[in-house]
Amino acid sequence: MLHNYLTIALRNLRKHKTFSFINIMGLAIGIAVCLLILLWVVDELSYDRWNDKFDRTYRVAGEVKFGGLHSSFAVAPAPMAAALVADFPEIETAVRFRQQGSFLIKSKVQNFKEDRVIFADSTLFKVFSLKMLQGNPEHALNAPQTIIISKSMAEKYFPSENPLGKFLTLDNKTRYNVTGVFADMPTNSHFRMDFFCSMSTLEESRDQVWLSFNFHTYYILRKDANPAAFEAKLFPHLLKKYIDPQLTQMMGKTYAELEKGGTLVKFHLQPLGDIHLKSDMDVELAANGNIQYVWIFGMAALFVLLIAVVNFMNLSTARSTLRAREVGVRKVVGSQRSALVGQFLSESMVLTFFALFLALLLSWVALPFFAQIAGKKFLFPWTSPLFWLSVMGGGILVGLLSGSYPALFLSGFQPIRVLKGRFFDSGKGRNLRSGLIIFQFLIAIFLISASIVIRGQLSFIQNKQLGFSRDQxxxxxxxxxxxxxxxxxxxxxxxxxxxxxxxxxxxxxxxxxxxxxxxxxxxxxxxxxxxxxxxxxxxxxxxxxxxxxxxxxxxxxxxxxxxxxxxxxxxxxxxxxxxxxxxxxxxxxxxxxxxxxxxxxxxxxxxxxxxxxxxxxxxxxxxxxxxxxxxxxxxxxxxxxxxxxxxxxxxxxxxxxxxxxxxxxxxxxxxxxxxxxMYRAELRVGRIFNIFTILSLLVACLGLLGLAAFTAERRTKEIGIRKVLGATTQSIIALLSKEIVRLILIAAAIAIPMAWWGAAQWLHNFAYRIPVPWWGFFLAGALAVAVALVTVTLQSMRSARMEPVKSLRSE
Structure with a gap:
């Protein structure tokens, strides 16, 4: 039975080449976009998960409100780490980082500028799962003026040499003894360093001032500890024992008295997994991502895929009349509805897996270009069983989703009415196709509007008078x-x-x-x-x-x-x-x-x-x-x-x-x-949105092209009669186009308010921003109408120019 299903499916795909090409290409583009974006999303969500104690690692962040300034800092006071370990049994260990910018580093004669340099406590390896290749992780950073370096830096500064015991000079001043070599840090880390210098080198690391924020402080919570309960008691304890006495000595007031005047000093805890996507504080170790953009990209990729799925459903239901007699004959000779559903789902699955193969090829070819835009390095996980299970499972899901309604719709035809020639395209079917077209172009108009808003804000940023000259x-x-x-x-x-x-x-x-x-x-x-x-x-x-x-x-x-x-x-x-x-x-x-x-x-x-x-x-x-x-x-x-x-x-x-x-x-x-x-994230969002917009329009227009061809095919006799009675080519094109234009105008009426709200929410992230560009939404609608009209017109012209004799003879 399955063999028969596949044979008929392949035969139908060969017979209707245009229909097959449009569906395969549309689905392939949608799936390829999803694959690329999923690679990006998975990478963003994987940050810092390489740490063995990822779920128990936290960072202490500070919040200060004083003198008209309310700021949050990714840093804490110098004595914080020692106090955590000494005063709270819930803490397993802690480590501090102190960043002091770039350094000039040399091993012999030549200096190199290095940005990934940081000072760290000797407990570094107890908090972060760095892999030590040479040296003892327990003692490598104990002594002052010691340093551990990444494998890449070891090869750079000490080619063909054992770096242990050698020296590096920082800023032509201080010599550091190399005591270890660690494996290069993973790219999916919220900070990446090539040099860790011993914290004991810094005099300020021994300060006991609790009102100065300079040290990134991480700690490991014990397995049986409750994070919420620990955070609830953290600040009151630190306030009473350390902060209040210093405030009283420096300012002559207790924290309670200062708080009445609006002053605020507070510490809160950040899970390690939240730092990359949910933290945008002052003094971050590196530029972080944004969970908002993960959602935006994910939804945009899903929209492109949905447009492709909608194309399949639309074209399949539209072509239903061409297969009505086939269904009628099958039912008369005893075919059950379940067998017909299986037949049509088989065709859907065959088409989907052709599209899936093409999508893998397209995404592999486009991966370097996409990686450049996203600012990341991607590799296809060809050897991962999980990847292939996900791809195959996703393909089956897309095939079932895109083929389910056409299968149920086609298998439900009444054989007597069909064989007597009384079958016609139902109003229900036409309404469904109209709804699907509206849905497609609603998404396309939304994406076009988003691109216009992003481009407008970026142009505003680049051209705004900033109060200083940055040119030349x-x-x-x-x-x-x-x-x-x-x-x-x-x-x-x-x-x-x-x-x-x-x-x-x-x-x-x-x-x-x-x-x-x-x-x-x-x-x-x-x-x-x-x-x-x-x-x-x-x-x-x-x-x-x-x-x-x-x-x-x-x-x-x-x-x-x-x-x-x-x-x-x-x-x-x-x-x-x-x-x-x-x-x-x-x-x-x-x-x-x-x-x-x-x-x-x-x-x-x-x-x-x-x-x-x-x-x-x-x-x-x-x-x-x-x-x-x-x-x-x-x-x-x-x-x-x-x-x-x-x-x-x-x-x-x-x-x-x-x-x-x-x-x-x-x-x-x-x-x-x-x-x-400073606006790398917005620039990338703008580029990716432009690509999504073009792809969504391309896929939607592929569907329109197929529908226009089918509509013209069904109305061949009507077109011939109209031409015999004197209708012009222009009037025929208008006849075939007006319904599509009406549907896209409805899509625009729905999409514009949605896009307006979304633009306002995104622009709210900027203190200085453009007003919501009302004209941009109408331009997006007009552009969608124009593109759709050109698509339909190109197909309609072929039918409108056909000789009436041939049109009537074809019927």
Whole structure:
């Protein structure tokens, strides 16, 4: 019986080649898209699961509300880890990380810039399941100035050598003894490091200050512990034993008194599995993903697949009249309905598995392109039994889903009516096909609308006036490598004819280093008179080089040594401290370190200027308070270039660097490129949505093409008669097209409100955003109508141009 089913199925597929091609190609595209997106989704959901104690690993995160700033931090105080282990029996072990940016590293002569460097406690291997290839994981990070390196770095710095016992020099200053080599960290980790330096090297790791947040702190909860119960008692205990005494000593008030004024200091726990997709705090170890985009991509892929499935159902039910007599004859000679259902489902399964084979081929070919867009490395799990079980199971499910309604519909024909020629396409069947067309184009219009909104917001971001100039600004990294030649290098740069200006700082209005601190208008640390704000050390050329505007007062001057005790505020900070009063000449107190007795130290600064507010974070966030201080900070050199031959300018600057940097690598990037990196996720979403939109329209139009061909075939006699009576080609095309246009307009009427709501929700993620573009939704509907109309018209023209004699003879 099965053999007979398959034989007939293959025969029907060969007989109706156009029908078969449209269904196979539509399903193949839908399945290929799902496969690619599922690879991405599975990768996103797999982050950090390689750790043996994944389900018991947590990170301590801090939350602070003080002085007008409410922020969440992925870091905790230095003594947190020791207190967790000592005071809570629920804790098995803990580890801290301290990130200090990139380093110049060399083993012999040549320096290499390395970004994946971090300081870690010796308990690293007790928390994270890193595989040690050489060395003892128990003791590798015990001693100061020891370091363990990844396998890749061992091959880079010590080719054909045993790295154990060798030395690496960091920033041309400190030598670290290599005590271990570990396997490269998996790519699906929320942080990836190649160098772990011993935490005991850092003096600050022994600080006992509970109001400074600098250390990423992870711990393992014992198997029998209750996470919720532990979190409930964590902060009250820490507050009573550690935090309150320091607050009272520093500020003269208890936490309870400060809380009444709106101050908040709190710690909460993050499961390791939530960090990559659900955490977007300050001082993350790396850029995280977003669970919202996982849902968006997953739903978009499902929509494309559904459009393809709908195509199959639509075309199969539309062609029902061509197989009506076959069903009637089969029933007369004794065929049961179950056998007919089996026959039609067999045809559906054969078609689906042809599509599945093509989908695997398409997805394999498209994988490198998709990986480039997604910013990931993917490999097809060809050898995984689970993968093949999922693919085969998914194929069977799609085959059953797409073939179930046509099978039940076709097998339900009444044989007597069919054989007497009284069968006609029922209103129920036409309504179903109309509903399916509406569903297809509803999804297509929604995706087109989403693409327009995303593109509009990205264009807004890239063209918005940010309060500084990022064009033609070259950022040279690792200025500290110049050491004593730093000032001479900057002076030489400013003398170059194509350099308008140059500035030295560790802080840029793009993703770079950040430094928060307490600033008060009174000597004492009080919540009513203080603000937590960004404090950037810059030089006198910072403001003019980056094209910022001083709206009150003046800029720093190299000719005025007293400017080292002066500050420039942004408008937000000036208004926060002084309201409508003139801030110039006012005194501010910067609180920082504590003395030996635990008392807070402060330093006085005078306000000499106010800079116009500029965006120094992503446009997802509001502009917050900020001040500029005239201090030396050897982080980056930003060079404003004139419109010139950029390759020649870069070559000349690199030549100057090599003369003075002592073999340090020349690392650079244009500021506008680094600015765009802040929106990598949105750029990827935009590209992927564009692809989904094109594919959804392509699959939907394939279905329309098949339906148009079928409709024209069924109405061949009617078209011939109309042409004999004088109908023009244009009127015939309009006759065949108007029903499709009506259905797509209905789809647009449903899709536009849905798209409007979705756009508003997505744009809400940005503090600075475009208004919801109402015109974009109508443009999406018009585009869908135009594409569908072109598709139907191309098919209708063939029928409309057919000679009436041939049309009538065919009937």
């Amino acid at each position: 600004v070259l950022v040279v990294n690792d200025a500290y490598a110049l050491d004593k030649n730093l000032d001479a290098f900057k002076k030489n740069l400013k003398n170059l004819p194509f350099v308008q200006n140059a500035t030295l700082s560790g802080f840029l209005p793009i993703e770079s280093s950040r430094s928060n601190g307490s600033v008060c208008s009174t000597p004492s640390l009080q919540e009513e008179t203080c603000q937590i704000m960004q404090q950037w050390e810059v030089d006198e050329d910072y403001v003019p080089t980056l094209g910022m505007e001083i709206v009150k007062g003046r800029n720093f001057s190299a000719e005025m040594p007293g400017d080292s005790s002066n500050v420039i505020l942004n408008e937000k900070a000036a208004k926060g401290f002084f309201g409508q009063e003139d801030p110039l000449g006012k005194t501010l107190y910067f609180h920082g370190d504590v003395d030996a007795e635990g008392k807070l130290l402060n330093k006085m600064y005078t306000v000499i200027g106010v800079v116009k507010d500029f965006h120094y974070e992503s446009l997802r966030q509001n502009i917050e308070t900020l001040c500029l201080k005239l201090e030396r900070s050897a982080g980056n050199i930003s060079i404003k270039l004139s419109n010139t031959d950029l390759p020649a300018a870069l070559s000349r600057i690199e030549g100057e660097w090599k003369k003075m940097a002592g073999g340090a690598p020349f690392s650079w990037q244009f500021m506008d490129e680094r600015f765009d990196e």
